[in-house]
Amino acid sequence: MPFERNGGTSVNFGIIGYGYWGPNIVRNLASLEDSHVIAIADVDPDSRLRAQKAYPNIKVTPYAVDIISSTKIDAVAIISPAATHYELAKAALNNGKHVFVEKPFTSTAAQGEELIELARQRNLRIMVDHTFLFTGAVRKITELVQEGILGNLYYYDSIRVNLGNFQHDVNVLWDLAPHDLSIIDHVIKATPEAVVATGERHLNHHEDVAFMTVYFSEKVIAHINVNWLSPVKVRTTLIGGERRMLVWNDLEADEKVKIYDKGAEATTKEGYYKLFVNYRSGNMWAPRLEQIEALRHELCYFVECITNGKDPINDGCAGLRVVKMLEAATRSLGKRGSLVYL
Amino acid sequence: MPFERNGGTSVNFGIIGYGYWGPNIVRNLASLEDSHVIAIADVDPDSRLRAQKAYPNIKVTPYAVDIISSTKIDAVAIISPAATHYELAKAALNNGKHVFVEKPFTSTAAQGEELIELARQRNLRIMVDHTFLFTGAVRKITELVQEGILGNLYYYDSIRVNLGNFQHDVNVLWDLAPHDLSIIDHVIKATPEAVVATGERHLNHHEDVAFMTVYFSEKVIAHINVNWLSPVKVRTTLIGGERRMLVWNDLEADEKVKIYDKGAEATTKEGYYKLFVNYRSGNMWAPRLEQIEALRHELCYFVECITNGKDPINDGCAGLRVVKMLEAATRSLGKRGSLVYL
Amino acid sequence: MPFERNGGTSVNFGIIGYGYWGPNIVRNLASLEDSHVIAIADVDPDSRLRAQKAYPNIKVTPYAVDIISSTKIDAVAIISPAATHYELAKAALNNGKHVFVEKPFTSTAAQGEELIELARQRNLRIMVDHTFLFTGAVRKITELVQEGILGNLYYYDSIRVNLGNFQHDVNVLWDLAPHDLSIIDHVIKATPEAVVATGERHLNHHEDVAFMTVYFSEKVIAHINVNWLSPVKVRTTLIGGERRMLVWNDLEADEKVKIYDKGAEATTKEGYYKLFVNYRSGNMWAPRLEQIEALRHELCYFVECITNGKDPINDGCAGLRVVKMLEAATRSLGKRGSLVYL
Amino acid sequence: MPFERNGGTSVNFGIIGYGYWGPNIVRNLASLEDSHVIAIADVDPDSRLRAQKAYPNIKVTPYAVDIISSTKIDAVAIISPAATHYELAKAALNNGKHVFVEKPFTSTAAQGEELIELARQRNLRIMVDHTFLFTGAVRKITELVQEGILGNLYYYDSIRVNLGNFQHDVNVLWDLAPHDLSIIDHVIKATPEAVVATGERHLNHHEDVAFMTVYFSEKVIAHINVNWLSPVKVRTTLIGGERRMLVWNDLEADEKVKIYDKGAEATTKEGYYKLFVNYRSGNMWAPRLEQIEALRHELCYFVECITNGKDPINDGCAGLRVVKMLEAATRSLGKRGSLVYL
Numbered sequence A, B, C, D: 001m002p003f004e005r006n007g008g009t010s011v012n013f014g015i016i017g018y019g020y021w022g023p024n025i026v027r028n029l030a031s032l033e034d035s036h037v038i039a040i041a042d043v044d045p046d047s048r049l050r051a052q053k054a055y056p057n058i059k060v061t062p063y064a065v066d067i068i069s070s071t072k073i074d075a076v077a078i079i080s081p082a083a084t085h086y087e088l089a090k091a092a093l094n095n096g097k098h099v100f101v102e103k104p105f106t107s108t109a110a111q112g113e114e115l116i117e118l119a120r121q122r123n124l125r126i127m128v129d130h131t132f133l134f135t136g137a138v139r140k141i142t143e144l145v146q147e148g149i150l151g152n153l154y155y156y157d158s159i160r161v162n163l164g165n166f167q168h169d170v171n172v173l174w175d176l177a178p179h180d181l182s183i184i185d186h187v188i189k190a191t192p193e194a195v196v197a198t199g200e201r202h203l204n205h206h207e208d209v210a211f212m213t214v215y216f217s218e219k220v221i222a223h224i225n226v227n228w229l230s231p232v233k234v235r236t237t238l239i240g241g242e243r244r245m246l247v248w249n250d251l252e253a254d255e256k257v258k259i260y261d262k263g264a265e266a267t268t269k270e271g272y273y274k275l276f277v278n279y280r281s282g283n284m285w286a287p288r289l290e291q292i293e294a295l296r297h298e299l300c301y302f303v304e305c306i307t308n309g310k311d312p313i314n315d316g317c318a319g320l321r322v323v324k325m326l327e328a329a330t331r332s333l334g335k336r337g338s339l340v341y342l
Helices: A022-031 A045-054 A064-068 A082-094 A109-122 A136-146 A172-187 A294-308 A316-334 B022-031 B045-054 B064-068 B082-094 B109-122 B136-146 B172-187 B294-308 B316-334 C022-031 C045-054 C064-069 C082-094 C109-122 C136-146 C172-187 C294-308 C316-334 D022-031 D045-054 D064-068 D082-094 D109-122 D136-146 D172-187 D294-308 D316-334
Strands: A011-016 A035-041 A059-061 A075-078 A098-101 A126-128 A153-163 A192-200 A209-216 A221-227 A229-241 A245-249 A257-268 A275-286 B011-016 B035-041 B059-061 B075-078 B098-101 B126-128 B153-163 B192-200 B209-216 B221-227 B229-241 B245-249 B257-268 B275-286 C011-016 C035-041 C059-061 C075-078 C098-101 C126-128 C153-163 C192-200 C209-216 C221-227 C229-241 C245-249 C257-268 C275-286 D011-016 D035-041 D059-061 D075-078 D098-101 D126-128 D153-163 D192-200 D209-216 D221-227 D229-241 D245-249 D257-268 D275-286
Touching (some): A011 A064, A022 A035, A022 A075, A022 A294, A035 A064, A045 A059, A059 A064, A064 A082, A075 A082, A082 A109, A098 A294, A109 A126, A109 A316, A126 A294, A126 A316, A136 A172, A136 A229, A136 A245, A136 A257, A153 A172, A153 B209, A153 B221, A153 B229, A172 A192, A172 A221, A192 A316, A192 B192, A192 B221, A209 A316, A209 B153, A209 B209, A221 B153, A221 B192, A221 B221, A229 B245, A229 B257, B011 B022, B011 B064, B011 B294, B022 B294, B035 B064, B045 B059, B059 B064, B064 B082, B075 B082, B082 B098, B082 B109, B098 B294, B109 B126, B126 B316, B136 B172, B136 B229, B136 B245, B136 B257, B153 B172, B172 B192, B172 B209, B172 B221, B172 B229, B172 B316, B192 B316, B209 B316, C011 C022, C011 C064, C011 C294, C022 C045, C022 C075, C035 C064, C045 C059, C059 C064, C075 C082, C082 C098, C082 C109, C098 C294, C109 C126, C126 C294, C136 C172, C136 C245, C136 C257, C153 C172, C153 D221, C153 D229, C172 C192, C172 C221, C172 C229, C192 D192, C192 D209, C192 D221, C209 C316, C209 D209, C221 D153, C221 D192, C221 D209, C221 D221, C229 D153, C229 D229, C229 D245, C229 D257, C245 D229, C257 D229, D011 D022, D011 D294, D022 D035, D022 D045, D022 D294, D035 D064, D045 D059, D059 D064, D075 D082, D082 D098, D082 D109, D098 D294, D109 D126, D109 D316, D126 D294, D126 D316, D136 D229, D136 D245, D136 D257, D153 D172, D172 D192, D172 D209, D172 D221, D172 D229, D172 D316, D192 D316
Parallel strands (some): A011 A035, A035 A059, A098 A126, A153 A221, B011 B035, B153 B221, C011 C035, C075 C098, C098 C126, D011 D035, D011 D075, D075 D098, D098 D126, D153 D221
Antiparallel strands (some): A153 A229, A229 A245, A245 A257, A257 A275, A275 D275, B153 B229, B192 B209, B209 B221, B229 B245, B245 B257, B275 C275, C153 C229, C192 C209, C229 C245, C245 C257, D153 D229, D229 D245
């Protein structure tokens, strides 16, 4: 029966937001061994109807406060628009709930810092939904970078374009770039130093096409191309390293990640002042990737973090680092592309 | 026999530079009906050997001045490094020769303006080798834009990456972006207003990875991604318009240009303040493209321009417009990405 | 409450078989407006558990006879192994139920003929699950052929290969070729005349790699390549016609069907005995396809056929024609590839 | 000067046939260190004109007999229609010339046997132009099979289709299948036992679409799909083995050969009569392939074989084995697909 506090190590969840992504959160939390979904809140009557039909045994309510104030709930998953994250997360933390929050973490860095401090004081966990970190592809890429297979990184270059879905509250950078920024934050160990963003708005007052460069220490450069107005869907990332390079095409059914034994090195020849560039060209290989659903992996890990009292890799601090880069990009975009230091 | 002045309308060419691209120029000029190649100059003995073996009946010389001063030569094709274009073209024009010059036209806008003025005074033709304008793909794209098939343009987004060939005298923007800028200059009728460029150098003191945004009037935005350190070769351009969008993949054997009957429009519904975005999604089609070699087409047209005394579409002014955007990009890159007005 | 006979035009279904494909049948029938699922039978306890968990309100039983003998059930969907189709369908028809049966219809043509006669006598409907006929791709292809867009057909050439799933009761032809044969039967209006099949068995006593040619009247030829041992999944069909040709790649997310304005015609030139072949090469286009789930479409249509007392396009006769080609293929395969007339 | 016998180890060639493929033969033989082209014969005046223009210093003649009877010529390359191979090769061998002959070797097996015997008696070399054996792809595939990387072979399945070029003297099997058969003959060590071929003629009296199965010992099966009426060009081969499988796509610029660590094995579990099939699924890799032009490699090897008096791997016997399979296919095709033993 719902609304009974679980005696064991199981974590009881309340969900705020049952729009596009919320159902995936509920489906996974409902089927994990150590978690239960106790209640779902959504302001939209149609969403509540869908939720109730799919889960006749879960309480469905229009009021987020029902979730936040429930004594039977241990953790709140906030899957609502970005602008609402801060208020909802703050209320949840103040009521002693752990928080799982959709990306981007908050609308401003200041909000993020406040939530992190609040969670620290109350010894609660925050997890920001950087789902991609839990995909087989990003786990493999992280491993390849950490083990030095790629050598020193040169660049990270991502294209993430498609037709729609237009957001009405944020521009295309805040909508799509958090995916890339969370991966970049996770994979690149150099320090992000400055951001440049350009873009244009065509259909309303938010940019629908945008380009973002992040300068890192050690000559690492990242670039993100996001676009709501592309006739084709592209999800391709190039990562160049001194020893090897890789292509990650997330739309391929198999062989999403291909590693090329290719590279270029600068050398000097004896007696010459001039630099020479040597190319290497060898085999390509596509490692087998884990097939488990990333979101399931992530939520399972969140339950584990709550149970063990440890902070996840995608905690509030990770979410904050992404928000800081987005804030800098917004400032740069406002000046049509000036350099903004982080 | 060589070095005899042609009585008819035939144009006699001298070629300066027989490295990577020069042989293609010579092969085409030698086989056109109304042009002859009289002499080839190259400072490199190996290049001269190759030239002489392939064309036993053409004079081969180490000295560009032999070409420039020859009374039997009507037009000079300058296929040498960018830094030499200005001096060679100036000398050729001063000696009354028409000039075909490799891209980029010159190293500075000031040089370009001087050459244009010189040609004007002497009623000589300048053609800058913007070969892509003569491909079946760009001709079809131009036609689609001009006839309004795409509707008002939203953006032009090009990726031009591969492993090598590192240039030692210019960065990757000056090497690869002229292709895109010449097409952008030709296809987009809005006015370029400002440029932002970012990038990084890894192997020597020139950027090997770079990204460039060009802001145009009427909310048109162009973006160019160039990279000498990519494990895979990509030559893909997305062009978004209000009515339709297209993808040009220059590496496809057939179907290089695909037009999507897709788009998005902003509308307001009665009684709502909020903007709505409507999507359209229909057929795709790939038009049959002309198969003629672009360079042959271009050189044939140059001979015709010389004969008829008319300026080509890719004249010095077109070359200058591209150089101005490259200059602005260089200034922006020097500040790691500030906005530079044109 | 289950097991109440519906007063209106709604059709009550019983499902036999809840393995791999059965859940899709149940999901669709349960959500259609004019159908209800009353009971599910499966001999496997795990399958029954899955069914009961997903549909707490539907009766689940190990006994097919519970379905067949139920007075509350109007129609039986038989989603069990091919070898059981005949007995189950016969019992269902004898009990006055309409029958939806998985492909292949039966194991022999004689069985199929008996079922068709039985259904005719009792005025019941049989539908064989030739799902592909209801996809947007096949509907478009059928339209293109019927409207003469392709001109007279030359050939139909399908590749349907992947790794696994090995069947233990039939060979790869009986497993995969029914898809192609049902489409061929639907699309090609010429008469199938003879069959040749070759193949080899590597892992057990059923062929895992096989190739099948069907000769039709009017010089139309069909070829099917099926393989359980391919490292890559391929679902590609070429259809050549006198006027145009098409490629159907069922694994593409968009643009599954591409039509090429290409062709070849034989001509004779005046004064020559020799034949000349003229090629045409023009545009390609990819029409927008309907997006509705094929199975839903098919089941909705079955309910409509039952209600209106009309035979579906994929009735027992269509199923029988496919079985006849499979029987002929089996005979041919037994002789390692002799010609078997239909 | 032409027609002088070379003192050293250099081989003097005469070429018969300067149509589509002949120029490639001449270009390579003319640039190899140890070979010279002395004369070119072609019955077509246009071809002679092209030859003379490209090679002003080579004798060009309409008469093959000029080549065959020349005392200055050591070896004859026969690049003429298949029907002429036997007579020309016989005359050349009778005049003491080594013979390089286009595929297919001869029109009948009997002709092939006669030529082989003739060459044996006179200690002359025959090479049949099975160019694909010298490509980086086939060399790598051969190595993978020989080293047991793929394990025991299951099947070889090739698709070689495109629009045109219609041949007027042979059907599509004799035109395109020799490529595959020569590779199959080289790569598969099991013994070919029987052939089945089906096909249809649409435009004239030769089959333009055909399918061919070759049964080998040890349960190896090969299949070839050739088609002159395909809207798209496909050159893809699947090779399945017990341990690994590969895909060779000859139209890919890079990564033509991909090896999949995938497979299936039959096992029996203790206490079960039933067979179980186990699947493996692991990494994929694309080995770097040699980039040298295959034809250059082949001709260089022929010169070496002549000089050293050794028979090439693609000697008359290899050519004969291919012709025997083609002959069997023709007989099978004549009966619309009966099994023909080799």
